[in-house]
Amino acid sequence: MRVAVLGGGYAGLLVTRKLEERLPPGDELVLVDETGDHLVQHELHRLLRYPDLVEDVSIPLTELTERADVREATVEDVDTDGRVVQLDDGTLDYDVGVVALGSQTADYDIPGVAEHATPLKRIEHAAALRREFFDVVDTGGGTVVVAGAGLAGIQTAGELAALAEGEGVADAVEIVLVEQADAVAPTFPARFREAAHDALADCGVRIETGTTVTAVGEDDVETDAGSFRYDALAWTGGIRGPDALGGERRDVRADLRLDERTFVVGDAARVVDADGERVPASAQAAVRASPTVAKNVERVLNAARNDEAAAHLEKWAFETPGWLISVGDDAVAQLGPEVFRGTAANVVKSSVGLTYLAEHGSLRAALRVLREELGDERVVPEP
Template sequence: MRVAVLGAGYAGLALAQRLETRLPSAVDVVVVDESPTHLVQHELHRVIRRPSVADAITLPLRNVLDHAEIVTERVDRVDAEAGLATLADGTELDYDYGAVCLGAQTNFYDLPGVEEHALPLKRVRHAEAIRERFLDVCESGGTAVVGGAGLSGVQTAGELAALVQERDAADRVDVVLLEQFDSVAPTFPENFQRAVRDELEARDVDIRTNTPVRRVDADAVELADGDLSYDLFVWTGGIRGADAMSGERPVVRNDLRLTDRTFVVGDAARAVDVDGEAVPASASAAIREAGTVARNLEQLVTHRLDGDGSCFEPRMKPYRFEVPGWIVSVGDGAVAQVGPKVVTGAAAKAMKTTVGAGYLGSVRAAEKAAELVDEELNA
């Protein structure tokens, strides 16, 4: 029997590690990802200002998986009904049960010129490209524009603003953050939004809400009230499904199952939990979803292997979205929300460091956790 985990982001790695310990040795666990490393995505913005962070947040999959087969290849297509994944090299990987954990891609919403001229922030190479371009802006002067004020956009703008200060370029560089809705971090509670805005404004980020992007050319972003010239344009304006899922993020039921054979986990899906709540795309949700899917796959595999002749599958465990709070970096500061309370300053920054290191520790990467803490403390 084969269980395939397609993608090794937060959901995929967490699921694969659990399956290694939960499933019988007779079951083959195969993990497919286009990269041989796992990326700690929520720390990626740090690379813009601290390139050495890249080493701490990239984990070789072989170091954090014990016996799963690792296939380094891009997944081109998934047939969730048939239990079949087609890889970029033409290989067809069939599975008895599988989980699509391919995450999400940057959504450019077919806005003219955006994909052509913007830099996204999904890979280490993106962060390095943003840094290289922005250092030129700091030397010659100009404007950096970040499109989208969700958490990724906020963190990117915060790093750019901090880099401006480090390069003593405040008199010649502007950092502008655009958001089509009426607040930064628009999907979060109002007190969190206000605290995030205060942190950005304290770092001289020019925040423009209610300002959708219409189109982009090589020199300017077209807005409703005129053109905004730029020297660097970063786009963090939204997500879409992976190409292997035709760009879609399918809706899954509360057990995270798409078909009898296939689950979809993390940002790759639009999930509704057992209480009917929409699950936000986030690392914390993806990791917790993986726990639910691991238990469900264990039950399905055990039922199949036992071969007791029963036509009734075991009852699937539903997922309930429960996270302790939210946290976002803003340059050298941070904003955290725990329950209804919002925390800023040194306490929030310490919490952010703890979250990053704690995640690395949870996936058995203690040395990387120590590296990340050292980077944060000596920044």
């Protein structure tokens, strides 16, 4: 029997690692990923300031798996009825499939966004935004706009503001964060939103909420409140499904099953959990759903061996201990009802990153990221 896991992000990697433990030796486990590397997405914004971290936040999947066959290819289409995956270099059939292809940045068909804005989903995006920032510096300064004030937008704006401060050009380069809703982090609890707003303001970000982008030109952003000039534009204004799913995020219930033999997990899914709650698209949700998917894949496979339909699949309920974001050198943490910033929040944020990298990457990579975040050369010596 063959299990195909499509995508090597948080969900795809963790499902694969669980299945390596659960599947019998005779079953084939294939992990397909476009780059062949696992990107630690929650640290991607750090590359705006610390480009040398690139090798520590992008880790070859062959180093993170044991028995899976890692195949580097682009998934172009998934035929769940025929259980066939169309790749850019051929096809792959499966007995049970897991679609964990993540999401892409949505431009909502706003004129000019695709042509003029840079998203922040890949390493090359971070490198491009960093180049664009320094182009602004080299021409004497200007305005860098970040469109979209979800968690990614907040972290991007904060990192750019910290980069400007660190380069001594904070007076010449203005960072502007634009958000359609009336608050930053609009889908999060009020105290978290307020703390994130204050952290952004404290690091010098100009915040424009209640502002809808309607078009983007070569050097100006048009909004329902008027237009303003920009010199570099980052777009973090929402997500859509992967191209292999027609750009749609697929709706699934708490067992994460798309059909009898196919599951979908991570940002590619729109999940209503066992409590009837809509689950937010986040790395945290992808990580927490992965064990349930692995268990259900095993149950479906066992039933398929006997030509039976699997029954009584495990249901998943999303529970979160809180939320963490970095805002430049600051951080905002919500653990239970408590929201805090500063040193304590930074320690929690860095510890979460350290734990993830140490468990799923390498200890040295984890310590290098921690050293850069805390600015302490004593954390780990250079090799």
